[in-house]
Amino acid sequence: GAVVSQHPSWVICKSGTSVKIECRSLDFQATTMFWYRQFPKQSLMLMATSNEGSKATYEQGVEKDKFLINHASLTLSTLTVTSAHPEDSSFYICSAPPGTTEASPLHFGNGTRLTVT
Amino acid sequence: GQNIDQPTEMTATEGAIVQINCTYQTSGFNGLFWYQQHAGEAPTFLSYNVLDGLEEKGRFSSFLSRSKGYSYLLLKELQMKDSASYLCAASDSNYQLIWGAGTKLIIKP
Numbered sequence: 001g002a003v004v005s006q007h008p009s010w011v012i013c014k015s016g017t018s019v020k021i022e023c024r025s026l027d028f029q030a031t032t033m034f035w036y037r038q039f040p041k042q043s044l045m046l047m048a049t050s051n052e053g054s055k056a057t058y059e060q061g062v063e064k065d066k067f068l069i070n071h072a073s074l075t076l077s078t079l080t081v082t083s084a085h086p087e088d089s090s091f092y093i094c095s096a097p098p099g100t101t102e103a104s105p106l107h108f109g110n111g112t113r114l115t116v117t
Numbered sequence: 118g119q120n121i122d123q124p125t126e127m128t129a130t131e132g133a134i135v136q137i138n139c140t141y142q143t144s145g146f147n148g149l150f151w152y153q154q155h156a157g158e159a160p161t162f163l164s165y166n167v168l169d170g171l172e173e174k175g176r177f178s179s180f181l182s183r184s185k186g187y188s189y190l191l192l193k194e195l196q197m198k199d200s201a202s203y204l205c206a207a208s209d210s211n212y213q214l215i216w217g218a219g220t221k222l223i224i225k226p
Contacts, residue, residue, distance in 0.1 A: 091157075111159045
């Protein structure tokens with residue numbers, strides 16, 4: 001089945017540093033990648049939608065200069081959390097629809113647990 | 118506005134049956150998804166309904182009523198490993214997913 005590989009699984013960084021999270025589609029071409037954030041005991045919150053070869057679309061309230069998204073190829077999308085602060089500590093998950101129809105279920109990466117100290 | 122409602126938490130006994138309800142209000146509708154999420158892990162796809170009725174997949178079944186904006190996930194022969202959060206998500210007219218907050222299911226022996 002369709003696989004999305006996300007790295008790293010967890011990262012601890014100091015406040016003010018930047019962290020890059022990668023998501024790769026291993027056996028399909030992901031023209032679209034969704035980036036979610038999930039705080040403890042809360043549901044998934046869509047941060048942005050990245051499209052291969054074009055600028056990402058950010059949800060209201062998400063700072064595009066802080067959460068840099070790059071989707072340079074059909075198999076790789078990256079999210080960089082710049083100048084991270086403790087309030088950015090969260091579970092970040094990427095997902096992509098592998099199917100050819102827009103009703104295809106999303107396949108998720110395994111998530112990245114970010115802790116900013 | 119767009120909204121998804123599902124219970125915050127439910128408790129059931131191993132071997133029993135549990136039904137997790139979900140109601141939705143969206144701008145247009147292109148189907149309803151159920152996902153399972155274990156603590157600290159990413160969601161995994163369980164089911165998709167776009168037509169009214171019941172879809173059965175082994176121990177799990179999902180039901181949809183479009184006229185009522187209502188769906189449920191039915192889990193039979195509960196096992197301890199079914200302890201997880203169950204997320205309901207509706208696809209709107211733009212195929213954007215609107216997520217519920219999830220139902221934490223606790224299975225007791």
